[in-house]
Amino acid sequence: xxxxxILSVLGTLLRFLGMMMIVPLLVAFYYHESPLxxxxxxxxxxxxxxxxxxSYKSDDxxxxxxxxxxxxxxxxxAMFFGAIPFIVEGISPLNAFFETMSGxxxxxxxxxxxIESHSKSILFWRSMIIWVGGMGIIVLFVAILPKLxxxxxxxxxxxxxxxTEDKIKPRIRDTAKILWMVYVVLSALEVAAxxxxxxxxxxxxxxxxxxxxxxxxxxxxxxxEAFNSPLIxxxxxxxxxxxxxxxxxxxxxxxxxxxxIFKDEEFKFYTAVVVVATAVLILALRRDIGADPFTCxxxxxxxxxxxxxxxxxxxxxxNLWPDSSRIVLLLVMFIGGCAGSTAGGPKAIRILLLLxxxxxxxxxxxxxxAVKPIKFNxxxxxENTMQEIISFVVIYFLVFIASTFCISIMGVxxxxxxxxxxxxxGNIGPGFNLVGPMASFNGMPALAKxxxxxxxxxxxxxxxxxxxxxxxxxxxx
Amino acid sequence: xxxxxILSVLGTLLRFLGMMMIVPLLVAFYYHESPLxxxxxxxxxxxxxxxxxxSYKSDDxxxxxxxxxxxxxxxxxAMFFGAIPFIVEGISPLNAFFETMSGxxxxxxxxxxxIESHSKSILFWRSMIIWVGGMGIIVLFVAILPKLxxxxxxxxxxxxxxxTEDKIKPRIRDTAKILWMVYVVLSALEVAAxxxxxxxxxxxxxxxxxxxxxxxxxxxxxxxEAFNSPLIxxxxxxxxxxxxxxxxxxxxxxxxxxxxIFKDEEFKFYTAVVVVATAVLILALRRDIGADPFTCxxxxxxxxxxxxxxxxxxxxxxNLWPDSSRIVLLLVMFIGGCAGSTAGGPKAIRILLLLxxxxxxxxxxxxxxAVKPIKFNxxxxxENTMQEIISFVVIYFLVFIASTFCISIMGVxxxxxxxxxxxxxGNIGPGFNLVGPMASFNGMPALAKxxxxxxxxxxxxxxxxxxxxxxxxxxxx
Ligand SMILES: [K+]
Ligand SMILES: [K+]
Numbered sequence: 001x002x003x004x005x006i007l008s009v010l011g012t013l014l015r016f017l018g019m020m021m022i023v024p025l026l027v028a029f030y031y032h033e034s035p036l037x038x039x040x041x042x043x044x045x046x047x048x049x050x051x052x053x054x055s056y057k058s059d060d061x062x063x064x065x066x067x068x069x070x071x072x073x074x075x076x077x078a079m080f081f082g083a084i085p086f087i088v089e090g091i092s093p094l095n096a097f098f099e100t101m102s103g104x105x106x107x108x109x110x111x112x113x114x115i116e117s118h119s120k121s122i123l124f125w126r127s128m129i130i131w132v133g134g135m136g137i138i139v140l141f142v143a144i145l146p147k148l149x150x151x152x153x154x155x156x157x158x159x160x161x162x163x164t165e166d167k168i169k170p171r172i173r174d175t176a177k178i179l180w181m182v183y184v185v186l187s188a189l190e191v192a193a194x195x196x197x198x199x200x201x202x203x204x205x206x207x208x209x210x211x212x213x214x215x216x217x218x219x220x221x222x223x224x225e226a227f228n229s230p231l232i233x234x235x236x237x238x239x240x241x242x243x244x245x246x247x248x249x250x251x252x253x254x255x256x257x258x259x260x261i262f263k264d265e266e267f268k269f270y271t272a273v274v275v276v277a278t279a280v281l282i283l284a285l286r287r288d289i290g291a292d293p294f295t296c297x298x299x300x301x302x303x304x305x306x307x308x309x310x311x312x313x314x315x316x317x318x319n320l321w322p323d324s325s326r327i328v329l330l331l332v333m334f335i336g337g338c339a340g341s342t343a344g345g346p347k348a349i350r351i352l353l354l355l356x357x358x359x360x361x362x363x364x365x366x367x368x369x370a371v372k373p374i375k376f377n378x379x380x381x382x383e384n385t386m387q388e389i390i391s392f393v394v395i396y397f398l399v400f401i402a403s404t405f406c407i408s409i410m411g412v413x414x415x416x417x418x419x420x421x422x423x424x425x426g427n428i429g430p431g432f433n434l435v436g437p438m439a440s441f442n443g444m445p446a447l448a449k450x451x452x453x454x455x456x457x458x459x460x461x462x463x464x465x466x467x468x469x470x471x472x473x474x475x476x477x
Numbered sequence: 478x479x480x481x482x483i484l485s486v487l488g489t490l491l492r493f494l495g496m497m498m499i500v501p502l503l504v505a506f507y508y509h510e511s512p513l514x515x516x517x518x519x520x521x522x523x524x525x526x527x528x529x530x531x532s533y534k535s536d537d538x539x540x541x542x543x544x545x546x547x548x549x550x551x552x553x554x555a556m557f558f559g560a561i562p563f564i565v566e567g568i569s570p571l572n573a574f575f576e577t578m579s580g581x582x583x584x585x586x587x588x589x590x591x592i593e594s595h596s597k598s599i600l601f602w603r604s605m606i607i608w609v610g611g612m613g614i615i616v617l618f619v620a621i622l623p624k625l626x627x628x629x630x631x632x633x634x635x636x637x638x639x640x641t642e643d644k645i646k647p648r649i650r651d652t653a654k655i656l657w658m659v660y661v662v663l664s665a666l667e668v669a670a671x672x673x674x675x676x677x678x679x680x681x682x683x684x685x686x687x688x689x690x691x692x693x694x695x696x697x698x699x700x701x702e703a704f705n706s707p708l709i710x711x712x713x714x715x716x717x718x719x720x721x722x723x724x725x726x727x728x729x730x731x732x733x734x735x736x737x738i739f740k741d742e743e744f745k746f747y748t749a750v751v752v753v754a755t756a757v758l759i760l761a762l763r764r765d766i767g768a769d770p771f772t773c774x775x776x777x778x779x780x781x782x783x784x785x786x787x788x789x790x791x792x793x794x795x796n797l798w799p800d801s802s803r804i805v806l807l808l809v810m811f812i813g814g815c816a817g818s819t820a821g822g823p824k825a826i827r828i829l830l831l832l833x834x835x836x837x838x839x840x841x842x843x844x845x846x847a848v849k850p851i852k853f854n855x856x857x858x859x860e861n862t863m864q865e866i867i868s869f870v871v872i873y874f875l876v877f878i879a880s881t882f883c884i885s886i887m888g889v890x891x892x893x894x895x896x897x898x899x900x901x902x903g904n905i906g907p908g909f910n911l912v913g914p915m916a917s918f919n920g921m922p923a924l925a926k927x928x929x930x931x932x933x934x935x936x937x938x939x940x941x942x943x944x945x946x947x948x949x950x951x952x953x954x
Contacts, residue, residue: 065843284886327885327894331878354871361868362948365941366542390867391838394831401808408804409761414892417804464842471839 001069001475005060009070010077011052017081018045020132021125024085028121037085037122045081065474067144071465074136075457078104082129089122094449095442101453103129105460106137106342108216108312108429109452111441115221120202123219127206130215131187133460134342137213138183138247139176140461141340179247179340182254187212190239197231211239214342216312216429223437224315230298233315237305244309244337245270265377266338266349270308273348277304277332284325308332310344312429312437319436326432333422344427344459346396349376350389357386395463400425403455407448420444424455478546478952482537486547487554488529494558495522497609498602501562505598514562514599522558542951544621548942551613552934555581559606566599571926572919578930580606582937583614583819585693585789585906586929588918592698597679600696604683607692608664610937611819614690615660615724616653617938618817656724656817659731664689667716674708688716691819693789693906699915701792707775710792714782721786721814722747742854743815743826747785750825754781754809761802785809787821789906789914796913803909810899821904821936823873826853827866834863872940877902880932884925897921901932 018041025038062070079101086096091112098111103126112118118126187208194204203219210217220226224233242250245267253261261267281300285291291299299316306313307329318329336345356374363372373380400421408417412434419431420441430437434444441452458466468474495518502515539547556578563573568589575588580603589595595603664685671681680696687694697703701710719727722744730738738744758777762768768776776793783790784806795806813822833851840849850857877898885894889911896908897918907914911921918929935943945951 064845068843280886322888323891323894324886324888327882327891330891331882334878355875358868358871358875361864361872362941362945363950365945366545366948366950368541387838390871391835394835394867395838398832398835401811405804405808409757409801411799411801414800414804414807417800464839468839468842471843473840473843 002058002060002063002066004056005058005062005066006069006073007052007056008058010073011049011054011056013074014045014049014077014081015053016049017078017132018042018049020128021045021085023128024121024125027124028119031120033119033121035121037088038125040088041081041084044084048081068465068468068474071140071144071461072457072469075101075104075461078133078136079453079457085122085125089118094446098441098449098453099126100129101456102424102429103127103215103217104133104136105427105456106130106133106213106215106310106344107424107427107456107460108210108214109424109431109435109441109456110217110429111449113440113442115219120219124202124206127209127215127217127219130213130217131209132213133215134213134243135180135183137342137460138179138340175248178251182247182251183212183342186239186242190235193235193239194232197235198229199227199232203227207236208239211236211311211313212243212342214240214243214309214311214337214344214427216306218313221438224302224313225317233298233302236313237302240305240309240311240313241274243311244305244341244343246338246340248340249338263377266352269352270338270348273308273332273335274301274304277308277328281325281328284328285321288322288325303329304332307428308335308345309337309341310426310428312423314430314437317436317438319430319432319438330419330422330432333419333426333428336426346393346426350393352376353381353386353389354393356381357390392463395467396425396459399455399458399463399467403451406451407444410445410448412444412448420448420452421455424452425459427456427460479535479537479540479543481533482535482539482543483546483550484529484533485535487550488526488531488533490551491522491526491554491558492530493526494555494609495519495526497605498522498562500605501598501602504601505596508597510596510598512598514565515602517565518558518561521561525558545942545945545951548617548621548938549934549946552578552581552938555610555613556930556934562599562602566595571923575918575926575930576603577606578933579901579906580604580692580694581610581613582904582933583607583610583690583692583787583821584901584904584933584937585687586901586908586912586918586933587694587906588926590917590919592696597696601679601683604686604692604694604696607690607694608686609690610692611690611720612657612660614819614937615656615817652725655728659724659728660689660819663716663719667712670712670716671709674712675706676704676709680704684713685716688713688788688790689720689819691717691720691786691788691814691821691904693783695790701779701790702794702915710775710779713790714779717782717786717788717790718751720788721782721818721820723815723817725817726815740854743829746829747815747825750785750809750812751778751781754785754805758802758805761805762798765799765802780806781809784905785812785822786814786818787903787905789900791907791914794913794915796907796909796915807896807899807909810896810903810905813903823870823903827870829853830858830863830866831870833858834867869940872944873902873936876932876935876940876944880928883928884921887922887925889921889925897925897929898932901929902936904933904937 021038021042025035028035028038079097082104083096083100086099087093095111102109108130190208190212191204194207195201206219218224224236249261249264249267278301281304282296285296285300302315303318318326335351336347337343339347339349353376360374374386375381403421403425404417407420408414416431416433416435420435423429423431435441498515498519502512505512505515556574559581560573560577563576564570572588579586585607667685667689668681671684672678683696695701701713726738726741726744755778758781759773762773762777779792780795795803812828813824814820816824816826830853837851841847851863852858880898880902881894884897885891893908893910893912897912900906900908912918
């Protein structure tokens with residue numbers, strides 16, 4: 001393991017993170033709030049970043065293990081240093097780490113009991129972390145993960161000029177820049193739209209951070225319900241839906257071929273899930289809560305898009321719905337957005353390919369000798385891609401089960417444990433019962449908080465990245 | 478599709494089933510109860526059986542599709558005709574079908590509200606169905622399924638002289654006879670042991686039926702709790718554990734090599750699950766219900782063995798335990814007994830191989846070019862066996878999720894829906910909440926009962942056997 005290159009990259013990352021904190025510092029000055037949390041944050045982060053960067057300056061290429069370690073430790077380092085402003089503000093370190101990891105992983109599960117009691121600049125930083133985390137995710141997905149040969153090399157389908165097999169660095173700049181551009185342009189459009197719909201600049205920016213990053217933090221305890229505006233909700237639905245789509249696909253649709261998005265099987269599947277789940281949920285809500293059709297549509301579409309894209313916003317307390325409506329939301333939590341987006345979850349493409357695999361095996365059990373490959377977007381899915389997807393899903397579920405078991409055995413009810421596990425592992429945000437959308441994760445046992453931090457970290461980094469580091473062979477020479 | 482051979486086999490099966498009903502008829506005479514349910518049952522079953530057998534007499538070999546159809550329709554036919562005595566006794570047809578399918582699939586989920594109100598002969602037949610179903614399972618597993626190339630050809634490892642690839646019939650007699658012998662000898666031993674421990678002959682026989690078939694019906698509403706005898710529970714634990722082990726392995730251990738059982742990886746895994754789950758549950762129960770250590774051991778070991786082997790007996794109402802104890806039971810429900818036993822569930826060997834697969838993929842993500850096959854009992858697991866296991870688990874979970882969704886959306890709470898689905902799909906018996914061990918499935922919506930009947934059928938026949946019949950290619954020429 002080349003530790004020098006790892007520490008060098010972490011140094012660069014911290015320098016970038018420290019500079020990011022200048023934004024909430026300016027917000028603090030604007031609202032005449034204490035700049036101390038950010039001054040201390042910037043100081044400690046920059047000092048550490050510059051120290052690492054100058055001591056271990058390295059232009060070495062990343063090999064497989066270095067790439068795993070860089071990805072995993074990047075999010076850990078971001079958690080430790082990003083939490084400094086919260087800790088200075090008086091939040092306990094464990095809760096601060098939870099909230100920061102929740103942000104950088106674009107989870108949006110909140111541990112703050114009384115959100116409105118915090119300063120505007122702290123809440124701004126809390127939301128901004130999501131947006132920064134979303135940028136990191138784009139790099140991770142588009143540039144790094146495909147090279148790690150995990151979870152399906154071809155999943156993102158970015159089709160940027162690729163580097164040679166063992167060198168990862170050159171590609172990062174090529175592809176990530178294009179996708180960051182898409183991300184930034186969409187972000188600007190969303191701020192404008194939300195502002196025009198009546199939100200203050202502060203609210204528009206923070207909610208844009210949370211929806212473009214599919215993060216779901218809101219500076220208000222009641223979340224989107226606080227605005228009670230169907231127009232704002234419609235804008236958020238649109239941008240959540242876009243943020244959950246493959247950014248490379250969006251780019252190619254805008255600049256190469258407008259029709260390409262309608263031919264993409266993952267996008268079609270993703271859209272179909274939204275339509276079907278919303279339709280079912282409307283019917284269930286009509287029966288279960290007896291609201292008028294427009295309200296049912298409003299709740300159903302917003303919550304389905306919010307949970308499928310793993311944003312986690314709520315325009316009503318869906319935790320109060322009967323189980324017969326909540327089951328629809330529970331199921332979409334196990335799907336997630338598209339690969340190459342900021343969304344979490346197992347991702348639509350993996351679920352789609354797994355369904356194709358099951359269908360294929362049924363065919364094969366009747367025609368054992370037939371040769372008929374599994375296809376995606378007209379191309380044969382390579383066998384090892386399928387293997388990677390299957391092992392991803394297997395390990396994802398093992399982590400989910402282990403987490404549910406551990407949280408439950410601490411005395412938390414099963415449904416809370418199930419949803420707390422999937423919502424953190426899938427980087428969604430809210431769950432049911434004790435961790436509902438209007439509740440806080442602060443009531444959970446301390447050890448459960450640690451497990452959920454691990455879930456967010458594992459889930460965001462596509463499970464393998466973190467889990468391999470716990471195998472002995474990763475550390476062997 | 479050769480319909481003649483299918484109808485011919487079903488005819489033979491019904492003739493056998495009709496003769497089986499002579500046993501509860503004798504029980505009815507012994508207890509001076511109405512013989513009518515069984516006389517009508519025998520009459521209708523034998524007439525249909527003889528009609529089919531004589532009209533379609535066929536010695537043709539079974540090809541792939543015929544084998545699928547024979548297996549699936551055998552259990553359906555057994556359900557329809559086995560239910561006649563219950564219907565004659567006044568139970569509604571849907572409930573009678575549920576109870577009979579529950580028996581023949583060795584599930585043991587009961588829909589009878591007041592069990593003790595039924596006649597001794599009816600309750601005898603109810604328990605006996607399980608034992609007959611267990612015999613059918615042995616044939617299915619040892620002789621038929623391995624030839625269908627589903628779910629892992631080598632899973633059972635019966636190693637009986639095999640026939641040629643396309644001919645299934647000859648093997649049935651060879652291997653099944655040996656394993657039936659094991660089954661019958663163990664059954665006799667269990668009756669003797671239970672009788673010596675103080676059970677009446679009637680109770681000993683019916684509970685032997687239920688434990689050797691891993692079925693779990695009891696003629697008493699409170700189940701094993703009714704006896705309140707640690708000795709009886711210890712005997713049941715032993716025989717449930719044996720009934721959940723691979724019968725071919727038991728045979729070879731007894732007659733070939735006494736040490737072989739301790740070298741078998743599936744048996745070791747199965748035993749390890751019992752030990753670990755029991756230990757964890759003892760600790761959880763100590764904290765949750767505060768009982769003395771012996772009571773905790775008694776409850777924990779009995780319930781872990783009962784639910785892991787998918788028997789479903791209860792020596793206490795575990796549904797009253799807090800979730801932090803129930804979670805242990807919920808997890809073992811997703812494992813099941815060993816292949817080649819009468820137990821249901823995904824089976825220990827599949828879970829073990831899936832864990833090995835996950836571990837193997839983690840290794841591969843660090844060493845992408847390494848060649849290191851997955852091994853089981855020292856032999857390399859062929860790639861297509863692994864594929865079959867994976868697709869089994871994928872389809873098993875899809876059915877589980879679909880069933881949970883459908884039952885839940887009807888207005889049943891999520892935990893009841895989850896456990897009602899896994900307990901019927903895994904042929905376990907009891908679940909949590911509305912379908913707890915001391916409750917009845919009668920309170921479930923009618924459509925949910927149909928879904929659960931389908932679950933039992935699908936789960937017992939290793940999912941593929943039933944599911945392929947719903948694909949268009951199965952019916953194509
Ligand atoms: K989220
Ligand atoms: K059972």
